[in-house]
Structures are given as structure tokens and as C-alpha cells.
Amino acid sequence: MRKIKGRAISRGEAEGEVIISHKNFSFLGDVDVETGIVVAEDSDISGKSISGKIFIFPYGRGSTVGSYSLLSMKKNGVSPAGIINVESEAVVAVGAIISSIPLIDKLEKNPFGVFRDGDFIKIRGEYVIY
Secondary structure, X not given: OOEEEOEEXXXXXXXXXXXXXXXXXXXXXXXXXXXXXXXXXXXOOOOOEOOOOEEEEOOEOOOOHHHHHHHHHHHOOOOOOEEEEOOOOHHHHHHHHHHOOOEXXXXXXXXXXXXXXXXXXXXXXXXXXX
8 A cells, every 4th residue: 555645625535446637627517517427528538427536637727617516516426536636726626625525636746647547546634545
């Protein structure tokens, strides 16, 4: 078992299968909030579900409504179990906090060099365990 320390933005615990997008992501418009399926045609994970997974992507982008889109996903039971960003920004941070979805960023190692789609990992506060 290995650990990587990061900055816990939304504290909590989550575990699940990793899904990685190498592109910045918006919860407003890039994902169907009813199903958890990525609908953005320009996304590198278009057509895939982020529901129940540990979603790794570089940065958030888009409207402040994205925070409420993430909350809608949580209420619909299709949100990611946890989120890892290279560096989080306000929209994703607020969305994760109000939705009680663990969010960690600024890992000691680049997450794109450590994790692969399908890996099983755990978020525990400020640590990622794999």
C-alpha cells in the first residue's frame, strides 16, 4: 500500500475505480446530471460514466452553475465518489464541498503519472491510498 499526500479541499473518504480526463472539465454542460455520462463531444472521455468513480482531471472550467450541477448529480445518485485535480478552482471546490464529495489537489506527485483508468484507489482526508 502506498500513499500520496495532497491538499484536502473537501474532506472525507471515498474509494473507487479511477477515470481520467486529461482535459479541463465543467460540470455544467460536459456531463449529463441525470446519468453521470460525459456528453461533451470534445472530451477525451465522451460517452463514459463518471458516476461512482474517482474522477481525475486537471482543472475545472466554466460557469459557477457548475457547482450546483455537481450537487444535482449527488442528489440524483450519479456523482463521482471523489475528485482529484492538479489544482482545484472555486467552482469545483464549492460543488464538492456542498455535495460532500471528497476533493483533493496539489498531490506530491503528478496524478497523471501515477494513476491509470481502472485503478482502484482510496481518498482518505489529505491522502490518496493505492
